[in-house]
Amino acid sequence: MDNRNEIKELLDLAVSLGYRLMTCGAEISRTEEAVTRLLAAYGVPGDVFAIPSCLIVTICPEGEEPMTRMRRIGPHGTDVDGIERYYALARQLCAEVPPPEEAHARLREVKNHPVRYRTAALYGGYFLAASAFAVFFGGTLSDGFLAGICGVLTGAFLRMMTRWKVNSFFQTITASFFIGAVSQTLTRFGVIRYADAAAIGALMLLVPGMLMTDSMRDIIYGDTLSGINKLVQVFLTTAALLLGTGVALRLSYLAWDSTSVGVSLDVPYPWWIQTAATALASGGYCILFNIHIPGIFICMAGGGLGWGVSLLAGHFGAPVLLCYFLAAAAISLYAEIMARIRKFPAFSYLVIALLPLVPGAGVYYTVEYLLQGERAMSVEQGMRTAAMAGVLAVGMLMVSSLFRMAGVAGQMKKQKKRDRAGDGENG
Numbered sequence: 001m002d003n004r005n006e007i008k009e010l011l012d013l014a015v016s017l018g019y020r021l022m023t024c025g026a027e028i029s030r031t032e033e034a035v036t037r038l039l040a041a042y043g044v045p046g047d048v049f050a051i052p053s054c055l056i057v058t059i060c061p062e063g064e065e066p067m068t069r070m071r072r073i074g075p076h077g078t079d080v081d082g083i084e085r086y087y088a089l090a091r092q093l094c095a096e097v098p099p100p101e102e103a104h105a106r107l108r109e110v111k112n113h114p115v116r117y118r119t120a121a122l123y124g125g126y127f128l129a130a131s132a133f134a135v136f137f138g139g140t141l142s143d144g145f146l147a148g149i150c151g152v153l154t155g156a157f158l159r160m161m162t163r164w165k166v167n168s169f170f171q172t173i174t175a176s177f178f179i180g181a182v183s184q185t186l187t188r189f190g191v192i193r194y195a196d197a198a199a200i201g202a203l204m205l206l207v208p209g210m211l212m213t214d215s216m217r218d219i220i221y222g223d224t225l226s227g228i229n230k231l232v233q234v235f236l237t238t239a240a241l242l243l244g245t246g247v248a249l250r251l252s253y254l255a256w257d258s259t260s261v262g263v264s265l266d267v268p269y270p271w272w273i274q275t276a277a278t279a280l281a282s283g284g285y286c287i288l289f290n291i292h293i294p295g296i297f298i299c300m301a302g303g304g305l306g307w308g309v310s311l312l313a314g315h316f317g318a319p320v321l322l323c324y325f326l327a328a329a330a331i332s333l334y335a336e337i338m339a340r341i342r343k344f345p346a347f348s349y350l351v352i353a354l355l356p357l358v359p360g361a362g363v364y365y366t367v368e369y370l371l372q373g374e375r376a377m378s379v380e381q382g383m384r385t386a387a388m389a390g391v392l393a394v395g396m397l398m399v400s401s402l403f404r405m406a407g408v409a410g411q412m413k414k415q416k417k418r419d420r421a422g423d424g425e426n427g
Contacts, residue, residue: 006099009100012100013038015069015071018050020086022050024083025289026345027218027345035057037090040094041095044059045059046058051229052073052226057070078289079289080291083348087344091343092106122287126151126154127148127284128284129151129281130148130204130284131147132278132280133360134202138197140193146186146192148201151205153178157175169237172237177248179199179206181248183198185252196361208233210355211237212358212393213392216389217396242367276304278303278356282356285352286299291352298342299352302338302349303352305331306327309326324391325391326395328393328396331350331357332398335348354392366381366385
């Protein structure tokens, strides 16, 4: 590019594309890779640096002074359909290399025509995820239904607090307090049979499972600053869950003059009911994270696959942590294969399928043991919960790293072939 105005337009295009990816919840490494490839396709060298709250792009035109643009990234949710659409656009632009003006028009087209679920469907997602998780954790069908109602009310509350621009820490405290208090109260009056299953089902909507896996992925991939930033958010969210749930349980125990209200189901459901519950919970999260058909069925199958692998490993005597490791590795392998078939980021299928394995129940039982005065059990449960989260991250990243290494090796092989072909023409 020789025209300086075109170079500026290209820089604006790169920043806008990266900004859209990040506000949809794309991975840091994925965003940096997409923007870097876009600049390389236009023949302009540049550098990209991103953290969860900021995107910086610098280009270095030949014979010109470097130009830099920075864009702040505000609070946002996760829009997987948006990630897929913007990433698909990035691939198209790299392949076709249209003029920057035309590329901007395509970007505006994607931005102005989002594909999103209606409000009623979103509440259906809250209900499905919470009710399926309640059954998965041992509750009865009526427990699952009431957990779903709590999930809908929680979703409505979170949406209202977001519109009022209330910070996420306070949202999590108040929402977890509401879930804990309602589940314990309904159990006290015989409406709910298993308070812990119903509460955990709804609390899973608040557990930062996606942020947890993202933080571990960033740290292991070398994006340490981004990973630590997200890890701090995970700790704050977990602390808010502990505080809100703990206060609700303590007040309930004092009100009902009891040290425990409701116990988990002693006899677990058959494997096919557990697997079906994880698949349905994944389907609920697909709606909340704006995934559409056929992605919904792919994610549901991945969620069922993960828990099925965990149960199978446990049947052959594997310890719990190994079961979770194998399940995470199986889900990661499945997601990488699906991503290559559909030409979409593996992120779209990986995180949703992993959510049923996130140890949300561990947070609840850590608080319950502590309130009952069983400090040793509380510490043990907390350490087990942290270990499960770490094992999930390791299993996921081991497979994705192998695929990334294979991809780099393939690119190097193609580059060598191009170099040999060029040497042959020159000779």
